[in-house]
Amino acid sequence: MARITASVYSSHIPAVGAAFDLGKTHEPYWQKVFSGYDFSKQWENEQKPDVIFLVYNDHATAFSLSMIPTFAIMTGPEFMPADEGYGRRPVPPVIGHPELASHIASEVIQKDFDLTIVNEIDVDHGLTVPMTCMFGKVDAWPCKVIPFAVNVVQHPVPSGARCFALGQAIRAAIESYPEDLNVQVWGTGGMSHQLQGPRAGLINREWDNDFLDRLIDDPAGLSKMPNIDYVREAGSEGIELVMWLIARGAMADTRGGPKPKVAHRFYHVPASNTAVGHLILENA
Amino acid sequence: MSLDKEFKEIPGTIIFDAEQSRKGYWLNQFCMSLMKAANRERFKANERAYLDEWKMTEDQKQAVMARDLNAMMALGGNIYFLSKIGATDGKSFQQMAGSMTGMSEEAYRDMMINGGRSIEGNRRIGEHGDAQRPNKDK
Ligand SMILES: [Fe+2]
Numbered sequence: 576m577a578r579i580t581a582s583v584y585s586s587h588i589p590a591v592g593a594a595f596d597l598g599k600t601h602e603p604y605w606q607k608v609f610s611g612y613d614f615s616k617q618w619e620n621e622q623k624p625d626v627i628f629l630v631y632n633d634h635a636t637a638f639s640l641s642m643i644p645t646f647a648i649m650t651g652p653e654f655m656p657a658d659e660g661y662g663r664r665p666v667p668p669v670i671g672h673p674e675l676a677s678h679i680a681s682e683v684i685q686k687d688f689d690l691t692i693v694n695e696i697d698v699d700h701g702l703t704v705p706m707t708c709m710f711g712k713v714d715a716w717p718c719k720v721i722p723f724a725v726n727v728v729q730h731p732v733p734s735g736a737r738c739f740a741l742g743q744a745i746r747a748a749i750e751s752y753p754e755d756l757n758v759q760v761w762g763t764g765g766m767s768h769q770l771q772g773p774r775a776g777l778i779n780r781e782w783d784n785d786f787l788d789r790l791i792d793d794p795a796g797l798s799k800m801p802n803i804d805y806v807r808e809a810g811s812e813g814i815e816l817v818m819w820l821i822a823r824g825a826m827a828d829t830r831g832g833p834k835p836k837v838a839h840r841f842y843h844v845p846a847s848n849t850a851v852g853h854l855i856l857e858n859a
Numbered sequence: 860m861s862l863d864k865e866f867k868e869i870p871g872t873i874i875f876d877a878e879q880s881r882k883g884y885w886l887n888q889f890c891m892s893l894m895k896a897a898n899r900e901r902f903k904a905n906e907r908a909y910l911d912e913w914k915m916t917e918d919q920k921q922a923v924m925a926r927d928l929n930a931m932m933a934l935g936g937n938i939y940f941l942s943k944i945g946a947t948d949g950k951s952f953q954q955m956a957g958s959m960t961g962m963s964e965e966a967y968r969d970m971m972i973n974g975g976r977s978i979e980g981n982r983r984i985g986e987h988g989d990a991q992r993p994n995k996d997k
Contacts, residue, residue, distance in 0.1 A: 769976075770956045
């Protein structure tokens with residue numbers, strides 16, 4: 576049977592992707608960011624996941640205002656890195672897992688999570704930047720990826736509680752898939768940042784670290800935090816952090832299993848306008 | 860259920876909700892069109908003529924031509940869409956975000972390196988932080 580072995584949480588800042596692509600990783604400003612992923616690259620080398628279920632959001636790239644799905648699962652075979660106005664990132668295409676993705680869609684839709692199903696889409700920095708952080712420079716990504724997009728652009732966006740419950744349903748779906756697969760679930764975006772208006776540049780270090788503590792120790796309690804708190808305390812774009820609760824909901828302890836082990840934790844300010852947060856939790 | 864009114868009580872912040880989205884629909888869709896190189900060329904060659912192809916209000920067109928991001932936000936723009944204008948102009952996200960604060964590019968960059976803007980006094984309208992806009996439409 577397929578197993579979820581770990582969950583990974585990471586910011587997905589576009590400037591981090593640009594710094595990597597332009598060979599700036601050793602500049603002091605960027606070195607401080609990338610150093611937080613040194614452990615993670617080594618760890619992924621040892622973990623050798625077969626599939627990553629990758630929760631991210633599209634930033635007015637593939638979805639414009641003409642279509643705004645709240646939750647979208649990508650069941651197609653291949654996804655190209657998007658041209659976000661600066662040309663496509665020089666990273667490999669993302670290879671999907673149509674069979675597992677369709678199985679998950681079928682299972683969770685029948686548990687009343689009404690997903691949108693997408694077969695053709697280009698994936699933006701929300702997905703490709705965490706891949707770069709975790710795997711570095713590669714000719715081909717070492718595993719398959721099921722992209723899963725959440726609307727965090729137009730309010731109301733889904734609540735933390737809904738995301739957490741969805742994560743639990745996704746876990747049950749993955750674990751009922753008959754093939755023996757090592758699956759990781761990733762949550763991306765955040766941490767505190769605001770990209771608009773006179774409050775742009777907001778960073779809330781204390782809140783971010785409290786979020787990480789609670790994500791580790793009390794995810795069910797954290798999931799009850801209303802969306803207004805994210806926006807007020809972590810900035811208008813800090814609302815992306817609700818997506819981390821999908822990945823956290825997929826861990827074994829949310830259904831009576833043992834607490835996960837914290838394999839790695841990293842926090843740094845700034846990368847461009849944003850606080851960088853990164854966490855790896857392993858199922859025991 | 861309408862959105863919690865507390866979303867409107869955060870200083871220096873415009874929440875992109877269904878109302879803003881309706882107001883800014885064509886402004887944002889115009890921005891999306893700039894993802895294509897050929898459209899960027901046509902826009903740069905004659906901004907006014909290109910904007911006139913879209914069902915935008917005159918205020919929205921003027922705000923685009925003035926590159927006034929705060930005005931574009933107030934008129935229904937969303938920052939992820941508006942950033943396509945910045946990309947067309949060769950501006951980074953940090954330059955765009957900074958331009959909305961009234962700070963110089965250098966001062967904004969230094970603020971970020973020093974840990975970013977503090978939350979203190981910037982949670983609710985009427986507090987005394989550096990992001991308060993006393994004349995915000997109440
Ligand atoms: Fe994002």
